[in-house]
Amino acid sequence: MRAFSHLLDRLILTPQRNGKLRLLKDYFTTTPDPERGLALAVITGQLNLPSAKPAMLRDLIQSRMDPVLFALSYDYVGDLAETISLAWPEKASPDLPNSDLHLSDIVETLVKTSRRETPALVEAWLDRSDSSVRYALLKLLTGGLRVGVSARLAKTALAQLGEHDVDEIEEIWHGLEPPYETLFAWVEGTGPRPENDNPAPFRPAMLAHPIQDDDFTKLDAGDFGAEFKWDGIRVQASAGLALDGTLKRALYSRTGEDIARAFPDLMEALDADMTIDGELLVLIEGRVQPFNVLQQRLNRKTVSAKMMRAYPAHIRAYDLLVEKGTDLRAQPFSERRKRLEQAVASLATSRIDISPLVNFDTWDAVAAARQTPADHGAGVDADAVEGLMLKRWDSAYVPGRPKGPWFKWKRDPLSVDAVLMYAQRGHGKRSSFYSDYTFGVWRDEELVPVGKAYFGFTDDELKEIDRFVRNNTINRFGPVREVTHSQEVGLVLEVAFEGLNRSTRHKSGVAMRFPRIARLRWDKPPAEADRLESLEALLPREDRV
C-alpha cells in the first residue's frame, strides 16, 4: 500500500500524460501480483470499496482528538480524508504491526467484515499506516479517489509494459477480473493471451467526436455515410454459439455492463449468431417513445411481464461487429453496413430494425436532414432524432474515440453532457433538498466547472439527485456538498442552455446562459461526458481563441 499511496500522491500532482504513464508503468513493473492488479482495478474503477461514510470517519477522529482542533484543521485543509490522514494521532504502541498494509488484505478483510465491525477495522488500519497510506485508504473507503487517470490511460500504461497496443487490452478486458494476473503475465511476455471464453463477449464500443464547423471544409461528403442518431441508450447486443452449440446472448451497456436480465423480450428476438451495435429504444405501435418512457425500463435488475407489455423494448441497429463467428470490425463500414442490412432482415422479429441511411451528396444536404429529419427518412419519429452520425465508408470499427472516422452532429447543439460536481441546498420549499447543482466538463483528465443549474428536473428527479448527493458526498463546505465525480463514478447531467460566452470569471473560460437540467444520464459513465473543447466550439466566433 505504501508504493500505491506514493503513486497516487504523484499522479494527483502530475499534469502531463507522459509523466502519468511513466509513473504507472514503473509502478506496475516494480510491484508484485496481486497488489498491482488490485491497484489497476482501483484506478480503472473496477474495485469499489465504499464502506466508510464521512460521519463514521468524523466519529473516529473525534474519539482521538479535540473537536475544536479537528474543526480548525478541517477548515484549513478543506478535505475530510486528507485532514484525517494528516492529523490522525497514532497510538505509540509497540505491539502494532509495523508491516505494510496490502490492498489484498483490505479487499479480503472487508468482505468478511460486518458493517458494525468496520469502524474498529478502519481504526486499526489507520494506526498502522503513515499519512500517505492513510490518505489512500480513506479515499478508497469513501469512494472519493480522484487521481486524474482514466481507465484508458491506465490500460495504455499496461500495454506499454510489453509491445502491445492499448486496443488489444480493451479487447480482452471485459472477460477479466481483478487482480488480472493472466493479463500482466501476457503483457510481460510470460504467459499466453488470456482467452475470453464467453461466446457472447462485449466488444469495446467505438465513439464519435462532435463535428466542428471547420471540419466540413476539410472533409469530402462523398467519403461519408450518414444515419440518424436516436435518442435512447447505446447498447451492444451480442449472441454467439457456445461449445455445445447453443446460442448464448447478452445485452451490454456501452461500458460493457451486461443488462440482459432486464430485457428478456429483446434477448428472445436476438435469435442469430451476431453482434449488433445499436440504440435501445421503446417502440409503441411502431413509434419511438420519448426518453422518459424508455427510462421506465432502465436501472432494473428484472422486469415484469406487464412492464414488458407496456414498454416494449427495441433495438435500432447501427453497425454489425460479428456475424456467424466472423469478426467484421476490420472491414470498412460500407461492407459492414451491407451485411447489417441483410442480417437484420433475416431476423424473424420486428424488435430489431435498422437506422436508415440519409441520402445526400453535399454537406448542405446533410444539414437539411439534420434540420428537418421528418422529411429525410425519420418520418413521424423525427422528435426522437438526436442528431446525425457521419461515418467514413472506409472506417474500421475500433475501440475508443479515434479522431477522424466518425462524427456526431447533434440537432440541438446547445446542450452538453456534464458531470455533477457540487450540490447546494435550495431555498424555500426546496430547502430540504440539494437542488442547486454545479457541473463540469472534462479538460484533459480533469473536470472544470462550467455552470450552475437550479431547474429543469421533475420532482422525482430532484429526489433521485438528492439521494445521489447524500450517498456520494466526499466533502462539505458549509451548505455545499462535493460529490464523487471520478471518471467512472458520478452523475452525468444533460444540460441545455440558451447561449454561451467567454468568461474570465470561470476557471473554464466559458459561461452559460440559462442552463437547465434536461435529463439525468444514469446510463453514461462520467468519462464520456463532454469535453471543454466541445463547449468552446459553440462559442460565438469572435470569442474563440
Add this chain to the structure above:
Amino acid sequence: MRFDDWLHPTPKGLYCPPGDFYIDPVKPVARALITHGHADHARPGHTSVLASQQTLDIMALRYGEGHAEHTQDIAYGVQQTIGDVSVSFHPAGHVLGSAQIAVNYKGKRIVASGDYKRADDPTCLSFEPVPCDVFITEATFALPVFRHPDDRQEIQKLLTSVAQFPERAHLVGAYALGKAQRVIALLREAGYDETIFIHGAMQKLCDYYQSQGVDLGPLAPATLEKGKKGNFAGAIVVGPPSAFADKWARRFPDPIAAFASGWMQVRQRAKQRGVELPLILSDHCDWDELLATIREIDPEEVWITHGREDALTRWCELNNYTARPLSLVGYEEEAE
C-alpha cells in the same frame, strides 16, 4: 510585577523597557536584538544591532556592511547586561546562526525563541531548551495536520524522481537562506555527488555556508550557454520559489517543479502552486514538536507569535498552560 511590564508587543516589535531594546523589530529602532537572518526578522536601518556573528554576517551579505550604524556579536550562552536586564543567546536550530534570546530580569526569565525547529539539520546547531518562566513560541505550523515527515525520506523522493525522469530537469524551489543549503546538504548526505545548479540569488549565501564549514559539494550557477537546453537534463537546480514563475524557469528542459516547504504537506496547496513534486521540508516546528517543546520547557506562561495562534492557544488551554497570543505584526506567514 507582571511579565508584561518588562517585555511586551508594540507596533515596532517586542519591546523590553528595562533594557530599552526590541527583539526582531519590524521598524528601524535604536537598539535591536536579532534572532536570525530571515528578512522578516532581520531588517536594515537600526542604530545598533546585537546578534550572533553568523546572523550579522548574513545581514551584511543581504543589506551591505552599513545596514546598522553599530553592530555587536554575541556568542551562544554568554550573559550580557543591557540596562537593568541581562540577555543570552541560545541555538534555535532554525538556520545558520539562529538564536533564541533569553531575557533575565529580577530573577525571572523570558525566552523569545524567534523561529525554531527540533528536527536534525546538518547546516546548523540544534535547538537547546532553556528553562524559563515565559516561553515565546512561533506558531507557523501550529495545526495538528502539520506533522513533518523524516527529511531523509523527503530527499529520497527527489532522488527517486530524478532516477525516474532522467531526461527532465528537477527545479527545487527553496528559500535562499537556510532551506536551499539544507536541501543541498541532505542531497550530499544521501550520496548525491553530481554538480547541483543554483540560481544566482543563492550564490553568496551558499558560499557563506561553505565558509562556515557546511559542505555543499560541487555547485555551479544555473546559467545557460546558448542553445544548450539539454545541459540540464537530469540535473537538480535549486532556486528561490519566486524565480520559478518567471522566464528564468523556461530555460530548462521539460522541468519538474519541486518545492521544499512545510506548506507542501497539504496537497491542495501544492496543486494550487503548480508543484509536481512536493518536498515536505520545514525549518519550523511541526505540531508534535511544538507540543513536545512546551512540555519539555514547562513554562509558567506560553506566548504565541506569528502563525496559527488559535490552535496552539486551544491546546494550551486544554493542557493547563496559560497561553496568550501576542498578535505581533510584520512577520510573513509564508516565509520560511
